[in-house]
Amino acid sequence: MYNIVIVGVGGQGTLLASKILGQLAMNNGYEVRVSEVHGMSQRGGSVVTYVRMSNDQPLYSSIVEQEQADIVLAFENLEALRALPYIKKDGTMVINTQEILPMPVITGAVKYPEDCLERVRESCKTIEIDAVDIAHECGTYRAANVVLMGVVAKMLPFSVDEWHKAIEQCVKPKFLSININAFDRGYAY
Amino acid sequence: MKKLLLGNEAIARGAYEAGVTVSSAYPGTPSTEINENIANYPEIYSEWAPNEKVAVEVALGAAVSGARSMACMKHVGLNVSADPFFTASYTGVNAGLVIVVADDPGMHSSQDEQDTRMLARSAHAPCLEPSSSQECKDFMKIAYEISEEYDTPVIARITTRIAHARTLVEIGEREERPLREYKRDIKKFVSMPANMIGRHVYVEERENKLQEAASELSINRIEWADKKVGVITSGAAYNYVKEAMPTASVLKLGLVYPLSRKLIEDFAKEVETLYIIEDMEPFFEDTIKAWGIPCSGKDRTGVQGELFARKIASRFEGAEEAGPMNTPGIPNRPPVLCPGCPHRGLYYVLGKLKLTVCSDIGCYTLGALPPLSGVDTCVCMGASIGMAHGMEKARGKEQAKKTVAVLGDSTFCHSGLTGLLNMAYNRSVGTVIIADNSITGMTGHQNNPANGLDIHGEPTTQLDIIKLCEAMGVASVRVVDPFNVKELEQVLREETERDGLSVVISQRPCALIVKQPGIPFISDPDKCRNCGMCMKIGCPAIRKTETGVAIDPTQCVGCGLCQNLCPFGALHTEE
Numbered sequence: 001m002y003n004i005v006i007v008g009v010g011g012q013g014t015l016l017a018s019k020i021l022g023q024l025a026m027n028n029g030y031e032v033r034v035s036e037v038h039g040m041s042q043r044g045g046s047v048v049t050y051v052r053m054s055n056d057q058p059l060y061s062s063i064v065e066q067e068q069a070d071i072v073l074a075f076e077n078l079e080a081l082r083a084l085p086y087i088k089k090d091g092t093m094v095i096n097t098q099e100i101l102p103m104p105v106i107t108g109a110v111k112y113p114e115d116c117l118e119r120v121r122e123s124c125k126t127i128e129i130d131a132v133d134i135a136h137e138c139g140t141y142r143a144a145n146v147v148l149m150g151v152v153a154k155m156l157p158f159s160v161d162e163w164h165k166a167i168e169q170c171v172k173p174k175f176l177s178i179n180i181n182a183f184d185r186g187y188a189y
Numbered sequence: 190m191k192k193l194l195l196g197n198e199a200i201a202r203g204a205y206e207a208g209v210t211v212s213s214a215y216p217g218t219p220s221t222e223i224n225e226n227i228a229n230y231p232e233i234y235s236e237w238a239p240n241e242k243v244a245v246e247v248a249l250g251a252a253v254s255g256a257r258s259m260a261c262m263k264h265v266g267l268n269v270s271a272d273p274f275f276t277a278s279y280t281g282v283n284a285g286l287v288i289v290v291a292d293d294p295g296m297h298s299s300q301d302e303q304d305t306r307m308l309a310r311s312a313h314a315p316c317l318e319p320s321s322s323q324e325c326k327d328f329m330k331i332a333y334e335i336s337e338e339y340d341t342p343v344i345a346r347i348t349t350r351i352a353h354a355r356t357l358v359e360i361g362e363r364e365e366r367p368l369r370e371y372k373r374d375i376k377k378f379v380s381m382p383a384n385m386i387g388r389h390v391y392v393e394e395r396e397n398k399l400q401e402a403a404s405e406l407s408i409n410r411i412e413w414a415d416k417k418v419g420v421i422t423s424g425a426a427y428n429y430v431k432e433a434m435p436t437a438s439v440l441k442l443g444l445v446y447p448l449s450r451k452l453i454e455d456f457a458k459e460v461e462t463l464y465i466i467e468d469m470e471p472f473f474e475d476t477i478k479a480w481g482i483p484c485s486g487k488d489r490t491g492v493q494g495e496l497f498a499r500k501i502a503s504r505f506e507g508a509e510e511a512g513p514m515n516t517p518g519i520p521n522r523p524p525v526l527c528p529g530c531p532h533r534g535l536y537y538v539l540g541k542l543k544l545t546v547c548s549d550i551g552c553y554t555l556g557a558l559p560p561l562s563g564v565d566t567c568v569c570m571g572a573s574i575g576m577a578h579g580m581e582k583a584r585g586k587e588q589a590k591k592t593v594a595v596l597g598d599s600t601f602c603h604s605g606l607t608g609l610l611n612m613a614y615n616r617s618v619g620t621v622i623i624a625d626n627s628i629t630g631m632t633g634h635q636n637n638p639a640n641g642l643d644i645h646g647e648p649t650t651q652l653d654i655i656k657l658c659e660a661m662g663v664a665s666v667r668v669v670d671p672f673n674v675k676e677l678e679q680v681l682r683e684e685t686e687r688d689g690l691s692v693v694i695s696q697r698p699c700a701l702i703v704k705q706p707g708i709p710f711i712s713d714p715d716k717c718r719n720c721g722m723c724m725k726i727g728c729p730a731i732r733k734t735e736t737g738v739a740i741d742p743t744q745c746v747g748c749g750l751c752q753n754l755c756p757f758g759a760l761h762t763e764e
Contacts, residue, residue: 009522031357032193032356032357033354034193034355035354036355037297045524046521060428061428061429062356063350063497065499066513078519078522083516086514100744103559106724106727106731107560107724107727
């Protein structure tokens with residue numbers, strides 16, 4: 001069984017990441033539960049998505065709770081720090097090292113913590129990657145989510161072919177080659 | 190064949206397979222995707238109604254005339270449609286009518302934690318609650334069977350964690366339902382007192398009959414395990430109970446109103462300790478206690494927020510209480526108006542003019558947050574207009590000249606028309622601003638009567654807001670682009686000073702429906718004097734640096750609002 005938490009900022013493409021993971025798990029005969037966030041927080045707020053997949057025990061809840069996540073996939077540094085309570089003792093946090101300032105920081109009411117990544121590193125294993133930069137090289141910074149899928153792929157028991165198939169089922173045909181390329185770059189990271 | 194479906198997609202699939210032919214809805218998180226998915230089935234007529242009351246009336250008309258029909262909404266939408274819903278319970282239906290209502294425990298995207306089960310009980314309408322996407326689909330079919338067998342509208346209640354969870358669903362075939370015969374039946378369908386006195390007798394008999402039958406319903410089931418502890422639960426709470434209390438016996442209720450007294454009494458007799466674990470109100474618990482059955486639950490979970498597995502494990506199984514889900518003491522990230530959002534220009538000007546702002550439900554409610562901080566009130570769909578009018582009547586027209594109502598085009602169509610008519614009719618002095626972004630934005634971009642496109646994106650009759658306002662007797666109606674801040678300021682000064690009723694249409698399309706974003710802006714360090722003007726609009730793409738500002742090219746959509754405000758010409762697109 002794998003519990004995965006995906007965190008980021010509304011608009012970063014976290015929903016596509018959870019869709020690919022759900023599709024992949026289903027294609028491979030796993031029981032799947034994905035919990036998404038729609039509505040208000042999608043407008044630039046913190047968004048959290050849960051993906052649970054199992055081929056050895058029944059799943060009921062669609063939520064991953066405190067200290068239950070094998071993998072936390074964070075699309076942003078502050079959101080990585082915010083999501084720390086989810087991670088299991090031996091879990092791994094995959095972080096897209098991007099900083100997006102929340103409005104209270106922009107207005108000057110509070111400061112963006114400078115030690116986000118240090119605090120996460122102290123608590124769990126991390127893999128840090130500038131996925132936006134790599135995605136940009138692949139053709140669009142919007143494919144950062146799929147670069148991150150490539151990184152996560154090495155931690156899950158599915159073949160690269162299966163990943164490619166799941167991506168093909170989840171993205172529009174005209175963006176497929178960019179996304180496959182983005183995935184491969186993440187996988188090679 | 191199995192598919193991974195959102196609860197909302199599965200509800201739509203269930204309606205499709207059950208042979209539904211008419212569906213009407215108003216979007217509202219977490220219910221919106223139901224009707225969006227219905228629209229993909231050509232066999233079903235679907236529409237966005239201006240509001241939930243209309244949607245329920247449409248669905249009722251279709252059902253009475255012989256077609257299986259559906260209306261969908263979020264919990265507060267049932268308040269809007271309570272009038273037809275309560276009386277439909279008396280008239281009954283003909284073909285099946287299911288009203289799908291999505292509650293939002295934890296208030297992810299809502300203004301309250303209202304429990305729809307309470308309204309089902311008040312209206313004496315049966316209420317079903319699924320726990321997974323598979324059940325969402327299956328329960329819809331059962332809901333239509335109950336609706337037709339008992340001649341009643343049925344509520345299918347879901348919550349956010351069911352509506353927006355994807356789980357596996359076995360897809361079935363559609364069963365076509367020929368139209369049932371329609372016959373005039375004045376005693377049943379004309380809600381005059383003499384007729385409805387007789388129907389109320391029927392409603393009570395119907396409910397008693399369903400309560401008797403409920404012990405045999407397949408959607409109410411007992412999962413026996415250790416009998417030391419028994420739990421009665423439903424919906425998302427059932428999922429958490431199964432994870433947190435694996436040794437407990439569970440009575441899972443699919444029909445959550447009316448409750449099967451026999452089933453609950455039989456279950457209670459078999460277990461040593463009985464817990465009731467339910468999201469929101471002590472709806473089961475109050476009834477079960479009133480039957481004299483010892484039980485508890487709400488004293489440990491409370492009525493606020495969501496239940497979770499770890500919460501249940503700690504409150505009922507003695508497990509360690511979980512800490513917070515998020516790291517405390519770090520900056521929050523509240524939702525914001527998007528880069529390029531037309532409402533930003535409007536709220537900048539409203540703030541500059543220091544107006545009292547009665548706002549409304551929509552993306553523009555976010556104008557309440559810093560740095561814009563430009564909203565005094567927001568209550569429910571359309572309330573902006575009624576409240577601004579009330580303020581004028583309480584405090585006089587001088588106050589009214591410092592007050593505006595602000596609501597979106599979709600909200601205006603939903604519940605603003607009657608409020609504006611009231612202002613015109615009752616000689617109001619005031620200014621109503623319709624923030625017309627040509628879409629229902631917050632719920633994910635649905636069409637509405639003001640943009641002239643139907644649910645499929647096809648052109649249809651478009652509401653002419655200007656003519657409508659004029660027909661109501663509004664003295665002045667003006668249209669202005671909110672990114673032209675100078676003109677908007679001038680127009681608002683003139684209209685608020687007017688000794689009469691005016692409407693200002695602040696018109697610019699939602700930044701997310703503009704297909705080609707503009708070229709991102711950059712800040713010229715030689716020209717920037719670090720004055721902070723561009724920081725006043727709360728654009729998430731602009732950040733302060735030590736010497737001036739920097740614009741994030743991945744967020745900026747090149748809307749140019751900051752350029753309009755910069756006194757030194759420091760902000761421009763790359764040459």
